[in-house]
Amino acid sequence: MHSPDRTARTVICDQALRLFAADGADNVSLRQxxxxxxxxxxxxxxxxxxxxxxHEAVNERSLAVFGRFAESAAGAGEDFLPRRLAAFLDGDAPVLAHLCRLLLSDEPAGRQIxxxxxxxxxxxxxxLPGAARAGEDRSLCAAWLTVNELGVLLQRHQLRGLLGGDPLGPEEAARWAGVGTGVYRDGLGGR
Incomplete structure (x- = not known):
């Protein structure tokens, strides 16, 4: 049975989040x-x-966690958000997995994230200083950055196998961000 300091509603929501993150909400029954x-x-x-x-309560919970992360990241000057999100969640794998599932869905919660x-x-x-932030394609540039960062988050397990380390761990994230910065600054050909 669940501990007395946690309500049944909280325990149910926690378990639903864990199951939905692992298998997808459509594949989990209320009985499970x-x-x-x-x-x-x-x-x-x-x-x-x-x-x-x-399902709505679980999505709202994940959105609330993501909202707290976004508030903490706003204005922090962080250019590599996946690492910051992993550190913010500090091992809360079900929330991270659920956020990833939402991002891959066409649900309103995924669109909000x-x-x-x-x-x-x-x-x-x-x-960023001066011309780096100018231009009519600012939204497109931000969308490109968003897709690239979310790609690291969504393909974390594949990248772990390819790179031999967690792309969101301190060392690999620094390497990843360094390569990305170089590509942004110098292009693929380098200097």
């Missing part, structure tokens, strides 16, 4: 969530009204 939370399916329905309500990331990149571009 109830079993993982060690409660009856009727208690899940009581708290969330059904699977749709539970993508747009917020894009806004962070726009703000970062605005913090």
């Amino acid at each position: 969530v109830a079993a993982a939370a060690q409660v009856s399916p009727s208690l899940v329905v009581h708290h969330f009204g059904g699977k749709a309500g539970l 993508f747009r917020r990331w894009h806004a962070l990149k726009l703000a970062w571009l605005d913090s």
Whole structure:
């Protein structure tokens, strides 16, 4: 049974997040969530009204966590957000996995995360000196940066195997950011 300091609603939401992150919400039944939370399916329905309500609550939780991250990243001058997000979550793998699933979906929550990331990149571009932030393609540039950064986040496991280290770990993230900075500054041909 769950610990007395955590409400049944919280335990249910935590277990749903873990299961949705691992298998996708469409592939997880309300009964599976109830079993993982060690409660009856009727208690899940009581708290969330059904699977749709539970799905919405899990998405809202992930959005709230991402919102706190975005607030902490705004104005921080950070140009490589995936590493900052991994550090912010500090091992909360289900939230990170759920955010990735949302980003790959066409759900409103996924669109919100993508747009917020894009806004962070726009703000970062605005913090750069002079001509680096000028131009009519500023939004396109921020979108390009967004897609590249999210690619690292979404392909983290593939990159880990390819690079021999976690691309969001301190050493590999520094290498990744260094290569990216060089490409942004010098192009693919270098100087």
